[in-house]
Amino acid sequence: MSEITGLYALWxxxxxxxxxxxxxxxxxxxxxxxxxxxxxxxxxxxxxxISGTSYTSFIYPGILAMTVLFGSLFFGLYIIFDRRVDFLxxxxxxxxxxxxxxxxxxxxxxxxGIIEIAILMVLGALxxxxxxxxxxxxxxVLIILLLMVSILSVGLIIGSVMTSPExxxxxxSFVIFPLFFLSGALFPVQNLPSWLYLFxxxxxVTYAVDALRTVILGIGSFGLPLDFAVMIGFALAxxxxxxxxxxxxxx
Amino acid sequence: MMHVIETKNLTKRxxxxxxxxxxxxxxxxxxIFGLLGPNGAGKTxxxxxxxxxxxxSAGTASVGGFDVRKExxxxxxxxGFVFQDPSSDDLLSGRENLYLxxxxxxxxxxxxxxxxxxxxxxVDLTARQHERVRNYSGGMRxxxxxxRGLLHExxxxxxxxxxxxxxxxxxxxxxxxxxxxxxxxxxxxIITTHYMEExxxxxxxxxxxDHGRIVALDTxxxxxxxxxxxxxxxxxxRPNLAALKRLRYVKRVQRxxxxxxxxxxxxxKHIQEILKAVGSVENVEMRAPTLNDVFLxxxxxEIRDQEGEGGFFExxxxxxx
Ligand SMILES: Nc1ncnc2c1ncn2[C@@H]1O[C@H](COP(=O)(O)OP(=O)(O)OP(=O)(O)O)[C@@H](O)[C@H]1O
Ligand SMILES: [Mg+2]
Numbered sequence: 080m081s082e083i084t085g086l087y088a089l090w091x092x093x094x095x096x097x098x099x100x101x102x103x104x105x106x107x108x109x110x111x112x113x114x115x116x117x118x119x120x121x122x123x124x125x126x127x128x129i130s131g132t133s134y135t136s137f138i139y140p141g142i143l144a145m146t147v148l149f150g151s152l153f154f155g156l157y158i159i160f161d162r163r164v165d166f167l168x169x170x171x172x173x174x175x176x177x178x179x180x181x182x183x184x185x186x187x188x189x190x191x192g193i194i195e196i197a198i199l200m201v202l203g204a205l206x207x208x209x210x211x212x213x214x215x216x217x218x219x220v221l222i223i224l225l226l227m228v229s230i231l232s233v234g235l236i237i238g239s240v241m242t243s244p245e246x247x248x249x250x251x252s253f254v255i256f257p258l259f260f261l262s263g264a265l266f267p268v269q270n271l272p273s274w275l276y277l278f279x280x281x282x283x284v285t286y287a288v289d290a291l292r293t294v295i296l297g298i299g300s301f302g303l304p305l306d307f308a309v310m311i312g313f314a315l316a317x318x319x320x321x322x323x324x325x326x327x328x329x330x
Numbered sequence: 331m332m333h334v335i336e337t338k339n340l341t342k343r344x345x346x347x348x349x350x351x352x353x354x355x356x357x358x359x360x361x362i363f364g365l366l367g368p369n370g371a372g373k374t375x376x377x378x379x380x381x382x383x384x385x386x387s388a389g390t391a392s393v394g395g396f397d398v399r400k401e402x403x404x405x406x407x408x409x410g411f412v413f414q415d416p417s418s419d420d421l422l423s424g425r426e427n428l429y430l431x432x433x434x435x436x437x438x439x440x441x442x443x444x445x446x447x448x449x450x451x452x453v454d455l456t457a458r459q460h461e462r463v464r465n466y467s468g469g470m471r472x473x474x475x476x477x478r479g480l481l482h483e484x485x486x487x488x489x490x491x492x493x494x495x496x497x498x499x500x501x502x503x504x505x506x507x508x509x510x511x512x513x514x515x516x517x518x519x520i521i522t523t524h525y526m527e528e529x530x531x532x533x534x535x536x537x538x539x540d541h542g543r544i545v546a547l548d549t550x551x552x553x554x555x556x557x558x559x560x561x562x563x564x565x566x567x568r569p570n571l572a573a574l575k576r577l578r579y580v581k582r583v584q585r586x587x588x589x590x591x592x593x594x595x596x597x598x599k600h601i602q603e604i605l606k607a608v609g610s611v612e613n614v615e616m617r618a619p620t621l622n623d624v625f626l627x628x629x630x631x632e633i634r635d636q637e638g639e640g641g642f643f644e645x646x647x648x649x650x651x
Contacts, residue, residue, distance in 0.1 A: 081436035096419070171383060174403065
């Protein structure tokens with residue numbers, strides 16, 4: 080029972096802080112919009128479009144995935160701030176299991192992330208001629224949630240072992256850029272040279288981008304069953320490692 | 331009788347540094363037990379091990395009858411901790427911090443509002459409770475965190491320098507509350523502090539720690555008695571230490587920030603001779619020993635004899651025989 084109220088407390092805290100820090104929401108939206116407007120329009124003006132859609136539409140699902148990547152990985156940084164002031168001790172001395180603390184953080188981060196994605200979906204429909212049906216909107220949120228849980232876990236794992244924000248930044252940039260650029264977010268994965276294709280297919284984020292592109296635009300390469308199988312496997316693995324990392328975490 | 335807290339050879343090493351070195355002590359139910367010691371003595375490290383925040387490197391400790399290593403979850407169900415450093419979320423209001431604490435620490439939520447009102451009133455933060463902690467002064471934040479530690483009414487309470495930076499009124503106020511917790515509600519309290527009057531006033535027993543070891547453990551009264559004499563503090567620019575050495579009733583000579591501190595049996599009888607012996611004195615103060623003198627005795631620097639094997643202290647003790 081106390082584990083559930085504890086979970087609620089951890090979630091509530093993240094959510095209140097999120098609502099209070101308006102700059103977090105704004106900054107999380109600026110980057111994807113710049114990509115869509117400048118990169119999408121800029122590169123889109125010199126290529127014809129891919130699989131019958133404009134280049135901006137083509138990268139839109141990829142940009143959603145990118146927003147999750149950057150936002151959710153970055154969320155792990157807050158663990159380091161909690162450690163810098165002793166708020167982390169206040170949480171770790173509480174009679175809660177480390178698993179609960181881990182899931183509290185994941186739920187808090189996922190709530191923030193889903194709100195940001197929802198805003199981007201509305202903006203996509205209004206300004207970037209993306210058409211959502213109720214079904215495709217639900218499917219999009221589901222895919223995003225799976226990806227988000229995985230990436231939040233990765234960020235929390237890094238945050239649980241690092242003690243400085245600089246160290247966190249260094250490690251996460253080594254993680255985030257390959258995951259993003261090798262995901263097919265910005266280019267189609269067919270017709271790639273085989274060495275590059277190899278990196279793309281072993282990147283789990285590729286399958287999230289592919290699934291998003293399938294449900295939003297109707298174009299995809301691997302098929303939804305494979306996409307979901309990889310995403311679920313990835314999420315389960317990261318959650319398992321994350322709960323272990325929290326059990327080992329020192330103050 | 332069962333001891334609420336018991337440690338045996340509790341040790342913590344950080345690399346080469348032994349921060350806590352084979353600490354063994356027992357705390358009874360309802361007791362206020364003080365840990366005194368200079369900066370870096372190992373007080374916070376000891377409390378962290380008892381609260382399961384740090385695993386011991388060696389030795390054992392039990393809290394509330396549970397082993398801190400094997401039954402850490404049960405230990406955490408019975409304790410409260412007021413940390414030395416700020417530990418509230420400064421983007422949230424004071425009251426929100428309390429509310430989160432109540433949820434996390436399993437407080438009965440049915441009358442949570444009254445409970446929060448009570449502790450806020452206790453630390454005099456009722457008027458500022460809805461403001462963000464970011465806007466609080468250091469002392470206000472300290473008070474909030476104290477209130478938070480009391481909110482879930484733990485049976486065992488760890489207070490790491492709880493009154494640091496508080497004004498005298500608030501401190502007085504809290505002392506009586508802490509005493510009440512121990513005497514009326516039978517809460518066991520371990521407290522660290524650098525304020526000697528506080529330790530003297532509050533603690534039933536205390537341990538003085540230096541370099542991770544217990545150097546003395548007793549009631550404040552006994553500690554003062556054991557010092558064996560009164561204290562004379564002398565401000566002398568060039569003390570005649572050799573002359574002092576010859577006086578049998580001067581039991582101990584120490585230096586505290588350029589002041590000469592003597593422990594003397596029957597000081598009022600001998601003060602004249604001491605003043606004559608020591609040289610031109612600028613200032614003199616004579617009194618019964620305080621806990622401060624006890625602390626200085628165990629952790630301060632003894633004035634050593636320049637030549638010879640033994641220290642001045644040992645010589646003095648010898649000459650007393
Ligand atoms: N995480 C750590 N890593 C390395 N050394 C540490 C760590 N925590 C504490 N120490 C060292 O252990 C020793 C004891 O520290 P501790 O914080 O327990 O002292 P303290 O008695 O609480 O001092 P203070 O009165 O200043 O609060 C110090 O030398 C400190 O530098
Ligand atoms: Mg300390």
